[in-house]
Amino acid sequence: MSTLSNSMQLILTLVKTQGQVLKPLESALSYHGLSFTEWLVLHRLSQTSDFTLKRASLASSIGLTASGVTRLLAPMEKVGLVEKATKARDARVSLVRLTKAGQQTYTDATKSIEFGAEKVTNMMNEQQAEQCLGLLSTLHLSAIDATQLD
Amino acid sequence: MSTLSNSMQLILTLVKTQGQVLKPLESALSYHGLSFTEWLVLHRLSQTSDFTLKRASLASSIGLTASGVTRLLAPMEKVGLVEKATKARDARVSLVRLTKAGQQTYTDATKSIEFGAEKVTNMMNEQQAEQCLGLLSTLHLSAIDATQLD
DNA sequence: GCATGATGCTTGATCACTCAAGCTTTTGTC
DNA sequence: GACAAAAGCTTGAGTGATCAAGCATCATGC
Numbered sequence: 333m334s335t336l337s338n339s340m341q342l343i344l345t346l347v348k349t350q351g352q353v354l355k356p357l358e359s360a361l362s363y364h365g366l367s368f369t370e371w372l373v374l375h376r377l378s379q380t381s382d383f384t385l386k387r388a389s390l391a392s393s394i395g396l397t398a399s400g401v402t403r404l405l406a407p408m409e410k411v412g413l414v415e416k417a418t419k420a421r422d423a424r425v426s427l428v429r430l431t432k433a434g435q436q437t438y439t440d441a442t443k444s445i446e447f448g449a450e451k452v453t454n455m456m457n458e459q460q461a462e463q464c465l466g467l468l469s470t471l472h473l474s475a476i477d478a479t480q481l482d
Numbered sequence: 483m484s485t486l487s488n489s490m491q492l493i494l495t496l497v498k499t500q501g502q503v504l505k506p507l508e509s510a511l512s513y514h515g516l517s518f519t520e521w522l523v524l525h526r527l528s529q530t531s532d533f534t535l536k537r538a539s540l541a542s543s544i545g546l547t548a549s550g551v552t553r554l555l556a557p558m559e560k561v562g563l564v565e566k567a568t569k570a571r572d573a574r575v576s577l578v579r580l581t582k583a584g585q586q587t588y589t590d591a592t593k594s595i596e597f598g599a600e601k602v603t604n605m606m607n608e609q610q611a612e613q614c615l616g617l618l619s620t621l622h623l624s625a626i627d628a629t630q631l632d
Numbered sequence: 633g634c635a636t637g638a639t640g641c642t643t644g645a646t647c648a649c650t651c652a653a654g655c656t657t658t659t660g661t662c
Numbered sequence: 663g664a665c666a667a668a669a670g671c672t673t674g675a676g677t678g679a680t681c682a683a684g685c686a687t688c689a690t691g692c
Contacts (some may be wrong), residue, residue: 336525336592339599342611343503345618350500351545353493375486388670393500400649402672419495424657424670431575442486448628449489455624461488464617467610468495469493474605475502475661524691538640550679552642574640574687 342471357423360448364441370408371445374438376428377414379430383430384417390428413437494619503602510598514591519544520558521595524580524588527564533580534567563587585588 336344358368366374372394377383385393391401405428408414413434417427430438453461486494508518516524522544527533535543541551555578558564563584567577580588603611 337596337599338608338611338615339603340596342603342615342618343507345615345622346496346500346503348545349618349622349625350496352629353496354620356625356628357493367648388672395498397650398671399651399673403648422658422670423492426671433517444497445492449487449493451628453489453492454619454626454628456592456620458488458618459619461492464614464621465488465492465495467606467614467617468492468499470606470610471603471614472495472502475506475602478506478601478604479502536640547680548641549643549681553678572640572688576641595680 346471356452357445357448360444361441363444364437365411366437366441369396369404370413371438371441373404373408373428374413374434374441377428377430378435378438383435384427386419387426387428408434496621506593506602507598510594513594514587515561516587516591519546521553521588521591523554523558523578524563524584524591527578527580528585528588533585534577536569537576537578549614558584567605 355369361371373390376390376393377385387401387405388398391398394401396404409416412431415429415431417429419425419427429447433477456464504518510554511518511521523540526540526543537551537555538548541548544551546554555564559566562581565579565581567579569575569577606614
């Protein structure tokens with residue numbers, strides 16, 4: 333019954349925590365008919381100047397494959413949150429644009445998810461939250477670095 | 483293009499980081515024919531005094547449903563990492579026990595995953611890792627707390 | 633001592649994603 | 663300016679999980 337290294341314990345806690353944290357947020361979003369990943373799509377699109385992104389860029393920015401994006405976006409197009417557009421000079425690329433309805437849904441859903449986020453971080457003060465964010469960012473960079481040189 | 487609350491940014495970073503961190507570990511484990519979740523099963527079992535756990539306890543301890551456990555364990559039994567046992571006084575419960583082979587695989591795989599974990603946390607010093615672990619634990623408790631009162 | 637309900641697990645259907653293969657369009661080379 | 667290679671997306675097959683329903687087994691009240 334040997335014990336794990338500190339690194340491994342950190343990662344175990346990371347995984348456990350994410351699982352616990354995501355549940356309430358998913359349920360907050362379900363009221364708007366969105367999954368967390370779908371909300372992420374709306375979020376990324378709403379951050380751009382023209383509400384438009386290449387499918388490939390969207391994919392990598394939310395940590396999905398191209399095919400994952402295709403399958404995720406299909407129903408979102410069907411309900412009109414998002415629409416297809418084509419790029420002028422390149423008929424290969426397919427752009428995704430947030431519709432007016434999508435912008436509205438994003439605004440509403442974001443209120444819900446942020447409310448959930450507040451509740452979930454309730455036991456942390458502002459300073460702890462900031463510190464945690466900083467450390468996670470470091471860990472993120474470190475993980476990217478480790479992935480590069482394999 | 484309004485910006486997100488600190489809580490929400492923390493959670494976004496948490497999710498992004500976990501995704502990045504898990505990739506190298508999964509690939510380290512794949513050498514032993516294990517997924518991260520399967521390694522978790524071996525880990526939980528190896529922590530018990532008699533290498534045995536109720537399926538339901540195992541489920542909740544690794545954050546899966548009962549049916550998830552059934553489906554996860556089936557192939558692991560087939561390759562002999564784990565075996566079924568029955569409880570004396572209660573024919574409903576089905577116990578899972580780590581076999582000798584499973585113990586060996588756990589020992590080997592744990593070396594690999596811990597090596598991966600070291601690499602992934604490479605850019606953090608010991609103090610940062612500990613601090614991060616502490617803050618994540620707080621967040622975890624906070625999230626559990628938030629889930630209770632919904 | 634027997635119906636009622638609770639507990640523990642499995643099964644069928646479905647979902648969200650991945651990978652590999654394929655199709656179309658563009659780019660670069662000669 | 664034709665043709666191989668690359669880029670961008672979609673599709674078919676498979677994986678890992680979920681939920682809801684079902685089947686045993688155990689516990690309780692009368």
